Structures are given as structure tokens and as C-alpha cells.
Amino acid sequence: MTTEKRRAPAGAAVLRGEITTAIRRALMQELAAVGYGRLSIEAVARRAGVSKTAIYRRWSSKLDLVLEIVAAAAHGKLPALDTGTLRGDLALLFQAVAHALRHPLASQIIPDLLAEAARNPTIDQTLRQVLHARQQDIGGRLVAHAVQRGELPADTDPDAAVDLIVGPLYWRLAIARLPLTDSYLDNLVESVAVGLGADAALPHPRTPPIGLTGRPTPAEPGTGDAVPLR
Amino acid sequence: MTTEKRRAPAGAAVLRGEITTAIRRALMQELAAVGYGRLSIEAVARRAGVSKTAIYRRWSSKLDLVLEIVAAAAHGKLPALDTGTLRGDLALLFQAVAHALRHPLASQIIPDLLAEAARNPTIDQTLRQVLHARQQDIGGRLVAHAVQRGELPADTDPDAAVDLIVGPLYWRLAIARLPLTDSYLDNLVESVAVGLGADAALPHPRTPPIGLTGRPTPAEPGTGDAVPLR
DNA sequence: CAACGACGGTACGGTTGCGTCCCGACGTGT
DNA sequence: ACACGTCGGGACGCAACCGTACCGTCGTTG
Known part of the structure; x- marks a missing residue:
């Protein structure tokens, strides 16, 4: 019939x-x-x-x-993240995040939906798929690459790393809504890199970490050899 | 009449x-x-x-x-923050923030109002008075104390420091909503301290920074003498 | 002890949005 | 050229909420 x-x-x-x-x-x-x-x-x-x-x-x-529209919108392009250095990857990632959050629509919609996800399981699930999973994926690869290069210790916790990477930038752009300058981003890259466990600034001699004006790196600025586990 | x-x-x-x-x-x-x-x-x-x-x-x-109720609720107690070390202050601050955000009501209300502040100027203004101003105050004093002690460089940007301090924890608790362990907090303290520009771990030999398993501190673990400006 | 006056509660009209149904319009395939 | 079938649009009944007016109640004050 x-x-x-x-x-x-x-x-x-x-x-x-x-x-x-x-x-x-x-x-x-x-x-x-x-x-x-x-x-x-x-x-x-x-x-x-x-x-x-x-x-x-x-x-x-x-x-x-x-759900459908947000999920589709979040499936945008993402950088390749293989610049060869941890700081390069971080800078690229920050630029991408900053660009996305500069969009006034995104900077209002994303915090709103994230807040809504706290009480709507379906939204929470969708956001985890299209945002968190992606972040964990990117963060995980970023960390893995850095570990392979010897820039980060081998037992770096990817989840904690993601918190440290996206937390400050998200806070500044989406919550505090303070301006974002290039020099701030440079400083943030250095701070996060060092905070993750990388050696102090060597590839970026121009801009020191946040507020740190050219502290002489006491360690051998060497080849970023593997972390001496234990 | x-x-x-x-x-x-x-x-x-x-x-x-x-x-x-x-x-x-x-x-x-x-x-x-x-x-x-x-x-x-x-x-x-x-x-x-x-x-x-x-x-x-x-x-x-x-x-x-x-507005009235939220402002009143936010006028709660806050720690004194004078433990004598940067890491001690950070640990205390993190404990306080974590305690506040563990409250299920707070962890749902705060992100919601922060999102609403993006489109409601009155809410934005109120939240800035009771939350941001307070954070900047606390962060500023924390940084100032650390600078006085020589733990942080003198030109540390307090705003950027606040981003680095509260960003990761807020992200994990209010956005990602991942569990928070004591060891995670310890690692976070170390990561943030180092990211801000402090020397690598000396007061916390038990827990290395995030993922860093006992990298030998190359710098003199000395008395935390002043940063050699320039 | 009696009067006062704001209390908390109910009821009301007006507004807004949801989700559905019915309608004429329209471009393609037979 | 005609019939098909979904299109977009307007209208409807239903529900929730806003803000207010009115009503009986209650503890204090003179």
C-alpha cells in the first residue's frame, strides 16, 4: 500500500x-x-x-x-597543527581559537550553549561530540607531537594539558571579554609551553613569557633531548 | 498631607x-x-x-x-592569601575556587549568568563588580606578593596572570566538567606557577608539574632571589 | 481592646509562543 | 497540457507567564 x-x-x-x-x-x-x-x-x-x-x-x-545547526557549524576547518615545534603549534592553535571566538555570534552562542549543556543532557552530549572531543583530539595530538620531539615529558596528561591550553584563552575572550593583542598571545604561548613542562624560551627570544623579561635560561638551550624520566 | x-x-x-x-x-x-x-x-x-x-x-x-541576590551571594568570604609562597597562595586560591564551583548551584548559575552578561549590560556590570573586580583584586595582590618575594618578574601583567590562574580551573570545572583530584590541583599549581615565570619546582618535590616527572631543576634551587630584570 | 495598615493569596486581562491544520501557489514529470 | 504533491503562509486552540487589583488576615500600637 x-x-x-x-x-x-x-x-x-x-x-x-x-x-x-x-x-x-x-x-x-x-x-x-x-x-x-x-x-x-x-x-x-x-x-x-x-x-x-x-x-x-x-x-x-x-x-x-x-543541535543540527550547531553541530554543522562546529564542523568547520581546523588547522593541521604540525609546525614542528610546540610553540608553533600553540601559536597556531591560539590564532584559530581567537579567530573563532572573535566572531561575535560565536562568542555569545558558545558560552550560552555550554551553560545550557549543564542542564540539558542532549545538548551536553552534542557539544561533547563536536567541541570537547575535537579539543581533546587536537590537544592530544599536540601533546603527542611535543612528546615525540622531546619538548614535553612523556607522561603529560592530555586532559590537563587541554585545560591549561584552552582555559586562559577562553576565559579572556568569552568570559572576561578583554582585548587580545598579539603580544599577549605571544606571552601566552610561552607561559603555556613552560607551564606544560617545556624548557624556557629558546625559539622566541623576542618575547619573554608573561611578565618575564628575559630571564637567562639556566638550562642548556640544547636540542630538546628527551626528558630524563625519573 | x-x-x-x-x-x-x-x-x-x-x-x-x-x-x-x-x-x-x-x-x-x-x-x-x-x-x-x-x-x-x-x-x-x-x-x-x-x-x-x-x-x-x-x-x-x-x-x-x-541582581540583588546574586550580588549578595557573591559577597561571600574569601581567603586571606598570604601563605608566604606563590605556590601556597595558588593552592589556597584553587581550593577556594574549586570549593565554590563544586556547589552544583554555583556551577550552573555562574556560567549561565556569564553568558547572559554578554547580552545584558546590567548583568554584565553587576558581575564585573562582584566577580571580575574581586578576581582582579585577588590576582593582583597574589602577583604583587610574589613579585615582592622575588618569585615572579616585576613586570608581570596581573590581568594576564588572572587569565592563566583561573582559566584552566574554570574550564575544567564549569565547562568540561571533568573530575578534580588533589593531584591534579597540585600539578596545576606547579604548572601555573612555572607558567607565570616562577622557577621550577622547589617547594613541592613530591609532585612534579603536569606530566613532568622529576625533571632536574637546572637552576639553582636557591632562595628565590629577585629576577634579573633584563 | 479596637483600629490601623501592610501582609500574603487569589483572580483577572493581556501578551507571547507552541504546534497543527488548511489553503492557494508553483515547478516538474508523465 | 494536466495532474501531482510539496511548498510557504495565515489562522487557530492551547498553555504559560506577566503585572496588577482586590480581598481577608494578622500583629502591633495607641
Whole structure:
């Protein structure tokens, strides 16, 4: 009976991509403007210039809508992270994170959804997949590379490293919302590198770590040989 | 006419403190449960077991209610922070922060309000007064003490230091929501101290910095003499 | 002891949003 | 050229919440 597929949707009976795009954009703007808690489908439709039906045909609920679109947006490009040095990798990663968080939409949406994840298990799960897992992946590789090169001790905890790497930058950009200068980033790279256990600055003689004005590195600035375990 | 004050409120005509307390508690719970965006006065009144009027008599609006209560709650006690060493101060501060953020209410309310502050100037202003200013104050003193002792370079940027200090812990507790062990805290203290520009571990020979297993400190483990500026 | 006056609680109109149903419009495939 | 079937849009019933007005209650003060 209904197993017979009559015909494939065609002509005017196919979803118009432009409208889907408009909904996506409107959702982002609404999410940034009022947050997930106050988000209303009506407002999204209004802002997108479409009808509510247009949204309900595509997504079954507000949660579906947000999850799908946020997950898609988070699947953006990510740097390769193989500059050859720990500090190079950190600088590249920081630049990418800073660039992403400079986007006013992202800097409002991300903290909002992260807060919402604390009470909505589905959002929490999705964010962990598209954000945390990715961060752990990137952080893990970054650390692994550095360990291979001998820049970091072998038993570096990747999770703790991720905290130390993304924590300060996220705090400054998304929470404190203080300005971010190039010299600040340089200092942060050095601070995090040293904090992770790397030898003091050698590849960046121009900018010392945070507040540290050219402390003479007492250790041999040598070849970054392996950590003498134990 | 009306300039004549008839009588001071007395008897049943005075606000009952128990009800005010119940409203405060209910607000916290509601705030944690649904967030600021979805917060409704009706739900607060329902949870507190009082009438809406009881709330409107005390606060003029939802914003007033939240601001007053949150500001009051944030005026809690804070440690003295004068243990005599940078690492001691850090450990004490981390313990305090961790204790505060372990509170399930706080760990849900704070990120939520911080996200809301991005779009609500009044909330932003209040939070800056009761949270950021306090953090900058604490961080500033912590850094100043360390500089005085010669543990940190003199030109340490207090703002950047605050980022490095609170960022990782906030990230782990409020965002990633990963467990927090004592050894993790020990490692974090060491990492942050070194990242800020302190000499490598001397007062904590038991736990190396994150992932660093007993790298021999090449520098003289000496008396923490002043940083050789320039 | 009686009157006062703000108390807490209920009820109300108005507003907003949800999710659904029905409608005419439209482009493709037969 | 016609029929098909989904499209987008407007309208509807339902539910929740806001902010206020009104009402009986209660402890204090004169």
C-alpha cells in the first residue's frame, strides 16, 4: 500500500535551499540575541522572513534545530597543527581559537550553549561530540607531537594539558571579554609551553613569557633531548 | 498631607524574613534549573511556596531580583592569601575556587549568568563588580606578593596572570566538567606557577608539574632571589 | 481592646509562543 | 497540457507567564 513510493519530490515540491540557509542564519542571530533559553521558533521565522511551517518541515523541534545547526557549524576547518615545534603549534592553535571566538555570534552562542549543556543532557552530549572531543583530539595530538620531539615529558596528561591550553584563552575572550593583542598571545604561548613542562624560551627570544623579561635560561638551550624520566 | 508619616510598619505589616529567605533559595534553584532566560517569577513563587505578590513587594522586576541576590551571594568570604609562597597562595586560591564551583548551584548559575552578561549590560556590570573586580583584586595582590618575594618578574601583567590562574580551573570545572583530584590541583599549581615565570619546582618535590616527572631543576634551587630584570 | 495598615493569596486581562491544520501557489514529470 | 504533491503562509486552540487589583488576615500600637 503505502510501501509504493509514488514519485520523488520534484519541482516546487522540493525544499528550497535559500530558505534553509536563511533559517540557519536567523537561528544563529537569535541564539546570540536572546540565548537558548529564550529562543522562540516564531522569532527565528520572523527574522528569517519565513513561516513557522517552513521550520517545522525541516526540524521537528527547537532542540533538533539547534543541535543540527550547531553541530554543522562546529564542523568547520581546523588547522593541521604540525609546525614542528610546540610553540608553533600553540601559536597556531591560539590564532584559530581567537579567530573563532572573535566572531561575535560565536562568542555569545558558545558560552550560552555550554551553560545550557549543564542542564540539558542532549545538548551536553552534542557539544561533547563536536567541541570537547575535537579539543581533546587536537590537544592530544599536540601533546603527542611535543612528546615525540622531546619538548614535553612523556607522561603529560592530555586532559590537563587541554585545560591549561584552552582555559586562559577562553576565559579572556568569552568570559572576561578583554582585548587580545598579539603580544599577549605571544606571552601566552610561552607561559603555556613552560607551564606544560617545556624548557624556557629558546625559539622566541623576542618575547619573554608573561611578565618575564628575559630571564637567562639556566638550562642548556640544547636540542630538546628527551626528558630524563625519573 | 501625605508628608505626614503615619506610623512605622509593625506587627504583621513588616516583611517576614523567612519568606524573603525562601524566595532567595527558590530563585537559586530555579536559576540553576532553567537558567536566567527561562526564569519566571511564577515558578520562583511556586517553588518558594509564596505568592507572586510576595516577590513583587520586595523586588520590582526579575532583573532586580537576580541582581540583588546574586550580588549578595557573591559577597561571600574569601581567603586571606598570604601563605608566604606563590605556590601556597595558588593552592589556597584553587581550593577556594574549586570549593565554590563544586556547589552544583554555583556551577550552573555562574556560567549561565556569564553568558547572559554578554547580552545584558546590567548583568554584565553587576558581575564585573562582584566577580571580575574581586578576581582582579585577588590576582593582583597574589602577583604583587610574589613579585615582592622575588618569585615572579616585576613586570608581570596581573590581568594576564588572572587569565592563566583561573582559566584552566574554570574550564575544567564549569565547562568540561571533568573530575578534580588533589593531584591534579597540585600539578596545576606547579604548572601555573612555572607558567607565570616562577622557577621550577622547589617547594613541592613530591609532585612534579603536569606530566613532568622529576625533571632536574637546572637552576639553582636557591632562595628565590629577585629576577634579573633584563 | 479596637483600629490601623501592610501582609500574603487569589483572580483577572493581556501578551507571547507552541504546534497543527488548511489553503492557494508553483515547478516538474508523465 | 494536466495532474501531482510539496511548498510557504495565515489562522487557530492551547498553555504559560506577566503585572496588577482586590480581598481577608494578622500583629502591633495607641
